[in-house]
Amino acid sequence: MVERAEDEEKWLAAGIAGLQQNAFYMHRALDSNNLRDALKYSAQMLSELRTSRLSPHKYYELYMRAFDELRKLEMFFKEEARRGCSIIDLYELVQHAGNILPRLYLLCTVGSVYIKSKEAPAKDVLKDLVEMCRGIQHPVRGLFLRSYLSQVSRDKLPDIGSEYEGDADTVVDAVEFLLQNFTEMNKLWVRMQHQGPAREKEKREKERSELRDLVGKNLHVLGQLEGVDLDMYKETVLPRVLEQVVNCKDEIAQFYLMDCIIQVFPDEYHLQTLETLLGACPQLQPSVDIKTVLSQLMERLSNYAASSAEVLPEFLQVEAFSKLSNAIWKVIEAQVDMPIFGAVTLYSSLLTFTLHVHPDRLDYVDQVLGACVTKLSSAGKLEDSKSTKQIVALLSAPLEKYNDIVTVLKLSNYPRVMEYLDNRTNKVMAIVIIQSIMKNKTCIATAEKVEALFELIKGLIKDLDGDLHDELDDEDFKEEQNSVARLIQMLYSDDPDEMLQIICAVRKHFLTGGPQRLPYTIPPLVFSSLKLIRKLQGQDENVVGEEASASPKKIFQLLNQTIEALSVVPASELALRLYLQCAEAANDCDLEPVAYEFFTQAYILYEEEIADSKAQVTALHLIVGTLQRMHVFGVENRDTLTHKATGYSAKLLKKPDQCRAVYACSHLFWVDDQDSIRDGERVLLCLKRALRIANAAQQMANVTRGSSGSATLFVEILNKYLYFFEKGNPQITIAAIQSLIELITTEIQSDTMSQDPAADAFFASTLRYIQFQKQKGGALAEKYESIKV
């Protein structure tokens, strides 16, 4: 290969040298107005182009040099004609050259001057030139020669408005000339494929692709002719070009030329000739990448439609959609070997087109998806990434267009398409859908739609068949489930009944999600339900009483069951929190039994499931906190629950935890805004007990570590004392406070006490608080007056 390339360089250099030498003599002849010599040397110069040794790329280099020289010769011919030399004689004279290639280059050059002189109708000269060029049957040489012809004649075509237009010369002649040149060039180009040894196929195809623009140039010029109006395009240009495209039966040519047609001619023409253009597609070779061609077309038409609303009626008028969808169907039918990827790409483009052109026709969109399903059904689940990517694009398009999942949910074929995605992609798509909802804040307001939506995102909601857990990244899973959780707030209806329906629907789906998902999905559902309850609670009580409609009671039942589902996970801490939330909600609804039930559930969980001591501490504080706020309970129920809670506190493992839990419990007996719950004695009991425990803790520390622990617990208890003191609990006496302060002071000053600056600071600021209260004046100050610090 390297050797070949070197040889080629050498040949090119030789060719250029020969060309330059003859060009030199030609210039000399031109300078001395020696026509005969000029012709002789120009012919010799052009003979360098007869080489077969150069690749198209190198040949082009040589050609360009010759091209430049020919421009000079053309100038000379013009001069000659001006000096009175008959252009017709010149036209004959150059044809005396014995070798055909130089002869034809010269003929084209003179021909160009001939047309310019207007001594003969342009059409006759053009026709003669394009005919004579048939003599070159060698593909590369022929292509370059005809390209030269096309180049020199380009500004001399009898187009409308051109100076060469006349009675005898019309744009029809220009079109005829270009079409013929195009046809011949394409034939030469296609022929390259079949010449030379089979093993060089790849090289040949590369060379061919280097030459393709020479062929396409003709179409380009055609596209720029003013005179090619819609009628002419429809009647002459397109049918003739397509005939050539179809008949050449060459994959590379068909693909390139179809693309060329689409790019070169105006969108409006495409629209009006859709049937013809599309009709050609199924006739192309099966290996042609027709999907790209059609996609390009649809993209262009989409952009055209988007460019101005005025053109939309045209689309309707020509029934662009049905024509396109028909064509795609036929192409898929005709190209049995077309990969699924191709078909999906086609549908994807068609969908984009539909969305642009017929945004109001959901049925069209659904139709496209349906057709896609039909095609996919023959292939089963998609495995290759290219296809799935396309499907994602296909499915995302309507989302992007409508910015409204509700519209998309109306598409019955949408979930059916999704089913063909592999699980991973299915999830990706589901997340796309959710993101779309979140971004657009689309509210999904009926249970029916919710059902449809969950059908779409079921990949996230539950394990699909064959789903392998281990391949899923934990982070990703969390991310997914968080998306689902976020989604819940968008499922919302103002109508309580409908909302209940929605909740039921969501619940039904969530419960199928398995233990991994429930911890993520249940909480938002619970809160969504609680939100509904609050809403109902705000409404007139009487309405609530009706049967079969949403009532808080009913919802609470539902919630109970829902939270219960967490037990399989198990996620007892979470469940406990949720129970407590519910209990609080029930409290607000004045539903004592319900609230009691929730507490019971919470207690059971505490007793049976929560074994970790840290978790126990947290849970207990939650329980205490919640219980403290409950006002719905009667004395008996409350007693039971508080009793239990205090009991739990004393049974915590670590002494400091015990201590803290116990003094927290003191609040259960003193609720500020509830006169019925102000049991000062039991408060004091709790605090005393806390003190005892703190002492015990201190001693234990002494024994085990040789130094007593920090005084923090005492300071905390002191704060509780002060709190209840301020609240007016009669059982909290100044003396008790006083002694506690002294106790702490001693503790801090004792040698055995380990240094704890935090505790010191805490104590100091507590004392400062007392001082502050004293100085503030008022009733509280009087109370504090007697405390000595």
Next chain:
Amino acid sequence: MNYLIGAFKPSCNISITFADGKSRKQVPIKKENGQTVMVPLFQSQENISGKISIEPLQGKKVEHNGVKIELLGQIEMYFDRGNFYDFTSLVRELDVPGEIYERKTFPFEFSTVEMPYETYNGVNVRLRYVLKVTISRGYGGSIVEYQDFVVRNYTPPPEINNSIKMEVGIEDCLHIEFEYNKSKYHLKDVIIGKIYFLLVRIKIKNMDLEIRRRESTGSGANTHVETETLAKFELMDGAPVRGESIPIRLFLSPYELTPTHRNINNKFSVKYYLNLVLVDEEDRRYFKQQEITVYRLPETS
């Protein structure tokens, strides 16, 4: 002849002038010594007239047994050198025997001379027309002077001039159909035609159209045939496929053609052929030769 004149210094100058010498068209002719000279042009049945002037050298007199002028049409075969066949010979006596002392002029005229053949300069044969003035003398040989002239005969365009159309081929290999628009072409004509490829199974490299001149001289066992290729005109470059049609347009004017001569005085013939040659990639040549008639069209100027 010249050396004779050189050896014995001619005692007089002979000049031959044509009556319409100034206005008559002159054409170039190649002499035996390779020089090209311009000579007047005639056609058959023209009057050839003019005058001969004989001017003795200073102080000399020319004694003679009579002065005559001959118009000769000769065919000269190169392989039979020195032998002229006069197919035309006309004589005019200009002077009775006597003496010439000073410049003397004799008018002459050959009226409506039949000159059926054209002047021709071929490879093996020459046909020429010449005026020959002879001053016969009893001693020292006669004094002779020649004046060449050219005869060209014009033919009106033929009434019937069919095209040449033919399908030829090698079985399962190459089938072509070619067409030349005429079978008779005048010298400045253009050959228009096309070649249509019906079947191509060989890799053709190029295709030429040749103009060949076949000059045959003598007859019977002594026939000499000389073929020259006057034109080699490339028609096609590269390998065509089935269905291609390649145009032919060949201008004849650049080539030095003569009209077709058929069996001139039973001495020679000159015929023209179009030879279509296809060359394949292994340089094998496939050809088909067709005779065409070349004629001289009256000049319209």
